Every structure is written in structure tokens, then in C-alpha cells.
Amino acid sequence: MSKRTLILLITLMSISLIGIIIIQGFFIVEIYRDAERKFNNDSSIALSEGVEWLEKREFRRYVVKFRDLISSGGAIDTTAINSLYIIKEDSDNNEVMMYRNASIEENLKVPQFWNVLDDSLNLKRVSSERETKVLKIQKEKEYSGISSEQFLSKIGEISKSKEILFETAYHDLAKRNPIERRIGNVKSLSSFLKYRFKRFNIDIPFEFAIFNADSITRVKSENFVLDKNTFESALFTDENDESGYLIKVNFPKRTPFLVAPVISVAVVSIIFTFIIIIVYIYTVLILLRQRQISQIKTDFINNMTHEFKTPIATINLALDSIINPKTIKDQSLVKKYLEMIKDENKRMYDQVENVLRISQLEKRELNIKKTTLDLNELIKIAVSHVQLLLENKNGSIHLNLNAVKSEIQGNETHLVNVMVNIIDNAIKYCDKVPEIQVSTENVADKIVLKITDNGIGMSKKVQNKIFEKFYREQTGDLHNIKGHGLGLAYVKKIIDYHNGKIALESALNKGTVFSIELFANK
Structure with a gap:
């Protein structure tokens, strides 16, 4: 996969993921707004219905008293003037209020329009007259026999006009009552409102208060506070739909109530979005890793080709020299060229063997037989393998084999290869005269092997990848130092097979x- 294609894929995936997250967020916000709209609508309806019921309740009380009064007297003669007299006593203010409301009906006979017929047209004109007087009580017994809402006039059946007449009188009288008397106690009003809200599934605490104009009355709950989310409705409106009172209600726990149904949807949405994000990140990492592996493999092929090209060229050159008639007669030269061919052939064999070995280790097909070994002795064997390389670079190696318990369970061939790989790298990656120290010591039930060099060191980035297969610090496709990037990957696998640990410190x-930590025999 090319870099351009990879960038395009990651960009498209990122845009899609961001789009999904935005849509999910918009969806959750819309659910909350719908819940808020429904709550506001239901609260307003519940409050309006409650207010309407309170008004009807008060009106029914007056009607009952009115009917009781009717049943106490006989029928009256219906005249053109219908009058309603009400006397109401206010003992708190030591006053008597006298109210009169009259409707006057006049029958008129006029000719029809255009004088087409001799018939006349009967018309009825209705007018009303109201009068209210407030008197101070002069004597203790004056009006003592008259109670509130008792009618002085005796009336018969309530006609429609008389009902309207009474309703008008009711509004005029009722609004003179203090709101505390009209409502009753605060507790009963609270229970009533709770019932009304519960019918709309609004079962949360609320606070309320009744206002007269802009001032709050004594009819209120203890913790009422006016805020921007307060609902209100006109209370006890008259025949002109006018009222001096407003009932206001707010819900302190409104937000948690609205958020509650959204939480479940939001949690599920967040979980799935989080899963998508994890999968997205994992996919991007895999794509980047695959591209990196592809690049590493390409480099590996290039370097392996270079590694094989040199010995093949050397072998061809040696064979051409042997075939030469002048050389073939010289046995010493022939032997020299044959040794060269053998060495280069072994070198190619070792390269192929390393590749196969690391593949077998990954598939766990490599059969590693373990025996009792002395690690100090294995170190000496490994050093002998690299002695020639050290001499070629005028280097030196110092052994400090201080481990007393040096016996371990392991495979001699593979452990020697591990140490040879590490020491070989220490020699190759050194820009000065190599100085290597190899030491062993016992720590608890383990034996610790340390190989220290004075080479070029490694950056943090290289240290994090040094044990990865095919990885080599490089400049371009071909390396300055021969190799194929399998040495330390092989080292790590072998140490893991021996239940050991390998770590490095470098700068x-x-x-x-x-x-290297390995378990010592007990």
C-alpha cells in the first residue's frame, strides 16, 4: 500500500468517525429537547387544568348556597326587572357589603323593514345595573341573622339570564375575598397540584406560590424561588378573563428528571461510539504496522540480496581462478580458493539457517533440547567464536565470571549463538577500538549475564524496536554493516524459550x- 493511499484511507475513516460522533451527539441533544418540550407542555396543561378546577370548585360552592336559598322560599312573579341582592358580612373588618345586580328587560314592537307586511317585529332590549355599598356595622346585633353568601330576595327557577346574572354577581363578590380563604390551606393545595402533575407522569418535587400583581401572597410553599423555568397561570379570572392573581410553579429537580430518560440512550451510544473509536485506532495502527512491515521486508529482501550477492560473486571469482590452467596446477592456490568457496558457502548457509530458525521459533516448531550446562563455560566458547573478529579490529574482551552457581538448564547451541550474536553486534557497531566486558553474578535464584560495549549506542526509538524481526537501524535500503535484522529477534526468542529475560540500557x-537473566539450577 502506497503512502498516498494510506493517508487517503485514514482521512476518509477519520471523517466518517467524526461524522458519526457528531450525529450521535445531535441525536442525544434532540432527545433531551423533545423531553424538555413535552415536560413544559405537560406542566402547563396540568397547571391550567388545575386552575380551571379550582375556579369551578369555588363557583360550585356559591351555586350550592344559591340553590339552598331558592329551596327555602316560594316562587316569585317574573317581572321585567330581575334583581339580585346579596349581603355579605366581613367580621374581620367590621363591615357589611351590600351588593345589587339587576337586569332590565324591555319588550319593543317596531314595524318590519320596507313596510312590506303589516306585521310588527318584537324586539327585547336587556340592560344591567350593578351597585355595591360597604357599611360599617353600627350595632352589635345588626345583620346578625344574615350570613355570608345568603340571598335576601326569594327567587324561583334560574333562567339562563338569571344564571348569567348570578355568575356576574359571583365574580364581583368572590374577588373581594382574600386569596387565603378562596384557596384554603397550603398543604391541601400542594396535594392537589401533586395529583394534577402526577396524572401527566410528572412525579418530582415542586415549589409554588400565588402572586397578587407583582407581590407574593402568603399562599406559597416554603422553598419557592422564582427562576427562568417557572410556570405560571392566571387564577380566578372574571367574566372578562381578567385576574389579579397568578399561580407560579417551578421544579427544583427539573434537569435531573429530564436527563434521566436520555442517560440510557446516551450511555449505549457512548459505549458503541467508544468501541468504534477503539476499532478505528486499532485499524489505523494495523495499517501503519503493515506498511512498516512491508517496508522492513522490502529492506530485508534488498539486504539479503546484497548479502548473497557478495559470497556468490566471490565463489564465481574463485571458480574462475581454479578453472584457469595456470592456477589448477598450483595446489596451494587451488586449496586457498576452495577454502574461500567453503567459507562463502557456509556464510550463505548460515544466513538461510537464521531465516529458517526464526520462522520455526515463531511457529514453535523448533525442537530445543535442554541439558545441564555451565553458563561460564558457554561464555568462553562464544568468545572463542568471535576472537578473530576482535583481533581484526584490535579489540579486547574482558571476562568477569563471578557467578558461583553457574549451572543452568538450556540448549548449548542456541545459547552460544545468543552470546555470539550480541558480541558480534558489539564489534560491528563500534566506531572505535572495541572494548567489551562480559560478567556473570548470582542474584537470588538467578544468574545474570551482562555484556557491555563501547559502541555507537542506540536511541530510544531504536531500543523500542531492536528485538523486532527484520528491524535494523538504517540509512536507505542498504546498510553500511552487513546483516539481515534477524539476530536480536532470534536472541529474544531463544531467551524466552529458556524462561529468561533480556533487557538493554543504551545511549x-x-x-x-x-x-540476560536465567534461572540457576538449585
Whole structure:
């Protein structure tokens, strides 16, 4: 996959993921707004219905008293003037209020329009007259026999006009009552409102208060506070739909109530979105990793080709020299060229063997037989393998084999290869005269092997990838130093097979320390 294609894929996936997250967020916000709209609508309806019921309740009380009064007297003669007299006593203010409301009906006879017929047209004109007087009580017994809402006039059946007449009188009288008397106690009003809200599934605490104009009355709950989310409705409107009172209600726990149904949807949405994000990140990492592996494999092929090209060219050159008639007669030269061919052939064999070995280790097909070994002795064997390389670079190696318990369970061939790989790298990756120290010591039930060099060291980035297969610090496709990037990957696999641990400490231009921990025999 090309870099351009990879960037395009990641960009498209990122845009899609961001789009999904935005849509999910918009969806959750819309659910909350719908819940808020429904709550506001239901609260307003519940409050309006409650207010309407309170008004009808008060009106029914007056009607009952009115009917009781009717049943106490006989029928009256219906005249053109219908009058209603009400006397109401206010003992608190030591006053008597006298109210009169009259409707006057006049029958008129006029000719029809255009004088087409001799018939006349009967018309009825209705007018009303109201009068209210407030008197101070002069004597203790004056009006003592008259109670509130008792009618002085005796009336018969309530006609429609008389009902309207009474309703008008009711509004005029009722609004003179203090709101505390009209409502009753605060507790009963609270229970009533709770019932009304519960019918709309609004079962949360609320606070309320009744206002007269802009001032709050004594009819209120203890913790009422006016805020921007307060609902209100006109209370006890008259025949002109006018009222001096407003009932206001707010819900302190409104937000948690609205959020509650959204939480479940939001949680599920967030979980799935989080899963998508994880899968997205994992996919991007895999794509990047695959591209990196592809690049590493390409580099590996290029370097392996280079590694094989040199010995093949050397072998061809040696064979051409042997075939030469002048050379073939010289046995010493022939032997020299044959040794060269053998060495180069072994070198190619070792390269192929390393590739196959690492593949077998990954598939766990490599059969590693373990025997009792002395690690100190294995170190000496490994050093002998690299002695020639050290001499070629005028280097030196110092052994500090201080481990007393040096016996372990392991495979001699593979453990020697591990140490040879590490020491070989210490020699190759050194820009000065190599100085290598190899030491062992016992720590608890383990034996710790340390190989220290004075080479070029490694950056943090290289240290994090040094044990990966095919990885080599490089400049371009071909490396300055021969190799195929399988050595330390093989080392790590072998140590893992021996239930050990390998770690390193390094800094650029300050050398490297490899530490290997293996369990010592008891």
C-alpha cells in the first residue's frame, strides 16, 4: 500500500468517525429537547387544568348556597326587572357589603323593514345595573341573622339570564375575598397540584406560590424561588378573563428528571461510539504496522540480496581462478580458493539457517533440547567464536565470571549463538577500538549475564524496536554493516524459550549493556 493511499484511507475513516460522533451527539441533544418540550407542555396543561378546577370548585360552592336559598322560599312573579341582592358580612373588618345586580328587560314592537307586511317585529332590549355599598356595622346585633353568601330576595327557577346574572354577581363578590380563604390551606393545595402533575407522569418535587400583581401572597410553599423555568397561570379570572392573581410553579429537580430518560440512550451510544473509536485506532495502527512491515521486508529482501550477492560473486571469482590452467596446477592456490568457496558457502548457509530458525521459533516448531550446562563455560566458547573478529579490529574482551552457581538448564547451541550474536553486534557497531566486558553474578535464584560495549549506542526509538524481526537501524535500503535484522529477534526468542529475560540500557555514543537473566539450577 502506497503512502498516498494510506493517508487517503485514514482521512476518509477519520471523517466518517467524526461524522458519526457528531450525529450521535445531535441525536442525544434532540432527545433531551423533545423531553424538555413535552415536560413544559405537560406542566402547563396540568397547571391550567388545575386552575380551571379550582375556579369551578369555588363557583360550585356559591351555586350550592344559591340553590339552598331558592329551596327555602316560594316562587316569585317574573317581572321585567330581575334583581339580585346579596349581603355579605366581613367580621374581620367590621363591615357589611351590600351588593345589587339587576337586569332590565324591555319588550319593543317596531314595524318590519320596507313596510312590506303589516306585521310588527318584537324586539327585547336587556340592560344591567350593578351597585355595591360597604357599611360599617353600627350595632352589635345588626345583620346578625344574615350570613355570608345568603340571598335576601326569594327567587324561583334560574333562567339562563338569571344564571348569567348570578355568575356576574359571583365574580364581583368572590374577588373581594382574600386569596387565603378562596384557596384554603397550603398543604391541601400542594396535594392537589401533586395529583394534577402526577396524572401527566410528572412525579418530582415542586415549589409554588400565588402572586397578587407583582407581590407574593402568603399562599406559597416554603422553598419557592422564582427562576427562568417557572410556570405560571392566571387564577380566578372574571367574566372578562381578567385576574389579579397568578399561580407560579417551578421544579427544583427539573434537569435531573429530564436527563434521566436520555442517560440510557446516551450511555449505549457512548459505549458503541467508544468501541468504534477503539476499532478505528486499532485499524489505523494495523495499517501503519503493515506498511512498516512491508517496508522492513522490502529492506530485508534488498539486504539479503546484497548479502548473497557478495559470497556468490566471490565463489564465481574463485571458480574462475581454479578453472584457469595456470592456477589448477598450483595446489596451494587451488586449496586457498576452495577454502574461500567453503567459507562463502557456509556464510550463505548460515544466513538461510537464521531465516529458517526464526520462522520455526515463531511457529514453535523448533525442537530445543535442554541439558545441564555451565553458563561460564558457554561464555568462553562464544568468545572463542568471535576472537578473530576482535583481533581484526584490535579489540579486547574482558571476562568477569563471578557467578558461583553457574549451572543452568538450556540448549548449548542456541545459547552460544545468543552470546555470539550480541558480541558480534558489539564489534560491528563500534566506531572505535572495541572494548567489551562480559560478567556473570548470582542474584537470588538467578544468574545474570551482562555484556557491555563501547559502541555507537542506540536511541530510544531504536531500543523500542531492536528485538523486532527484520528491524535494523538504517540509512536507505542498504546498510553500511552487513546483516539481515534477524539476530536480536532470534536472541529474544531463544531467551524466552529458556524462561529468561533480556533487557538493554543504551545511549547514543555511550555504548550498550545487554542483561540476560536465567534461572540457576538449585
